[in-house]
Amino acid sequence: MADTSHPPILVVDDNPDNAHIIRDYLEARGFPITVAYNGDDALKAFEEVKPSLVLLDVMMPGRDGWQVCRDIKSHPTLGRNVRVVMVTALDDWVNKRQALQTGADDFVEKPFELSRLAATVERNVKLLVPNAPSGASTSAPSR
Amino acid sequence: MDYHQLLRDSLTRLPTVAATIDSIRKAIQDRGEVVILYFNFDRYSKVEEVYGWEKLDSVLETTGEAMREYLSKSPLASSRLMVAFPNDDDFVFFHVPQDDTPAATDAEITELTAGLKDAVSSEIERVHGEDIAALFDIFVGRALVVYNPKLRLERQIYRGIREAANASKSLEHREQAKKVSDLRETLRDRGLYIEYHPIVITDSQKVFGYEALARGTMRSMRSPEVMFEIAAQSDLIWDLSRLCRERAIEGMGKLLKDGELLFMNVDPADFADPSFDVNALNVKDPTKVVIEITERTAIKDYPKFRGRLKEFRDKGYRFAVDDAGSGYAGLGSIANLEPDFIKLDMSLINCIDQNFIKQNLVETMVRFANEHGAMVIAEGVERKEEYEMVKSLGVHLVQGFFVHKPSTSGVTYRPPMHPARALADGAK
Numbered sequence: 001m002a003d004t005s006h007p008p009i010l011v012v013d014d015n016p017d018n019a020h021i022i023r024d025y026l027e028a029r030g031f032p033i034t035v036a037y038n039g040d041d042a043l044k045a046f047e048e049v050k051p052s053l054v055l056l057d058v059m060m061p062g063r064d065g066w067q068v069c070r071d072i073k074s075h076p077t078l079g080r081n082v083r084v085v086m087v088t089a090l091d092d093w094v095n096k097r098q099a100l101q102t103g104a105d106d107f108v109e110k111p112f113e114l115s116r117l118a119a120t121v122e123r124n125v126k127l128l129v130p131n132a133p134s135g136a137s138t139s140a141p142s143r
Numbered sequence: 144m145d146y147h148q149l150l151r152d153s154l155t156r157l158p159t160v161a162a163t164i165d166s167i168r169k170a171i172q173d174r175g176e177v178v179i180l181y182f183n184f185d186r187y188s189k190v191e192e193v194y195g196w197e198k199l200d201s202v203l204e205t206t207g208e209a210m211r212e213y214l215s216k217s218p219l220a221s222s223r224l225m226v227a228f229p230n231d232d233d234f235v236f237f238h239v240p241q242d243d244t245p246a247a248t249d250a251e252i253t254e255l256t257a258g259l260k261d262a263v264s265s266e267i268e269r270v271h272g273e274d275i276a277a278l279f280d281i282f283v284g285r286a287l288v289v290y291n292p293k294l295r296l297e298r299q300i301y302r303g304i305r306e307a308a309n310a311s312k313s314l315e316h317r318e319q320a321k322k323v324s325d326l327r328e329t330l331r332d333r334g335l336y337i338e339y340h341p342i343v344i345t346d347s348q349k350v351f352g353y354e355a356l357a358r359g360t361m362r363s364m365r366s367p368e369v370m371f372e373i374a375a376q377s378d379l380i381w382d383l384s385r386l387c388r389e390r391a392i393e394g395m396g397k398l399l400k401d402g403e404l405l406f407m408n409v410d411p412a413d414f415a416d417p418s419f420d421v422n423a424l425n426v427k428d429p430t431k432v433v434i435e436i437t438e439r440t441a442i443k444d445y446p447k448f449r450g451r452l453k454e455f456r457d458k459g460y461r462f463a464v465d466d467a468g469s470g471y472a473g474l475g476s477i478a479n480l481e482p483d484f485i486k487l488d489m490s491l492i493n494c495i496d497q498n499f500i501k502q503n504l505v506e507t508m509v510r511f512a513n514e515h516g517a518m519v520i521a522e523g524v525e526r527k528e529e530y531e532m533v534k535s536l537g538v539h540l541v542q543g544f545f546v547h548k549p550s551t552s553g554v555t556y557r558p559p560m561h562p563a564r565a566l567a568d569g570a571k
Contacts, residue, residue: 106499
């Protein structure tokens, strides 16, 4: 099966330049990458690729990153086995609380340094264990 | 989303209503009737509010499993069909009787409900602990749908579900009325005891103090959350709070060793109670008492409230903000209360080892506390990984099953029984 230290990653960003920078950087590190440029495509790609990790931009036209995160995390079959990293500056307490409520697992500030992005990806990949304890943060939000 | 994926609830792994109707259509048409049971789980929203959605998800998983297990052994097993509303906390059960058997009667349903309640509640207690199990309550409503070929089956079924749901609600209301009378009896007989949960210093795990938790001696009053919910609905908050405070203070004398503190919960509404007076509390040494005020309850009049706090502070009482970070108020409202202790909301601690946003929030709170000369308490620490994480984040104090197994605590204050109650119990 897939290389567990390099699971598939979905990158979602409406700005192609940003998306491609992330894709190229992570591909060079051995991760299989799929890119989506808006929320609707992200959900389609999510069901097709079944990624273990999603890097999700927040500000997108249409379905924004929060909504996508909620949809991904409450997906009946895939929602429990995916970690979501929000690509945004969650600068205050309230923003971070909201992020938790959507089911997000982590965030990386934007504009990001690539090394920081890599570290964030690595620490989330490390937590992708097949038998997470029940009630783990990889479960779906109930609302 | 793939159509088939919508047909099963991810948490309980039960099929959904839409998926089920199709599969039992023929059976209902052949038999001509279907019994619909609606399982209304009371206070699951409370679990979510207090512990966070991850905990409720996990409780729902346990619930679904325990229900399936129990129902598979019940007399309805041969005709059972369980369904769930995806990601919601209520369940529906269709019972299409076999050809040669009559539909389940009300008496059978009542018996089934009682058994189910015990089975699910003991499983929840085993997996999630007594505090969550004590919140658990289930009300089962029943509706019989007699098939009418002139009407669309789906509509008949959805009407039946609504009817069963309403029936479960009215049961809930009846039960509520009984609980109010149980609470009145508790207040009259002073039927409360106190469990003291240790709060330990994170590094050394030495006892720093105890939080007093009141429990009713009546089974229905076991959970403090339930007692206070009923008290709020029946305007008995002040009376209940008064009794809880008195009991907590009565027990502290024997319990506290040198330097240890008593943490006592006080609702902001209590500050409006004329009898909650700094001189009326029977506390010998106020410096040993920490008053916990929850962030969950809105404080309406800040200046007045702070004035009341000052009266207590001047006598030596200290303050903790409970459930800190539960709302969206941010750190400003915490700073406003100038607490000596900040108790983190449990939802931030649950699985903190796996969520980097929670880690970031707790780190922020620790920094904030250090700047303001306060100490942070992590409540609800259940797993070693959670303990190690809060320790590494600099959290000063810890409370929870990881440092205090309920079965081994043994720190309970049981006041002498009320004479009338002792007499009544003796007569049984």
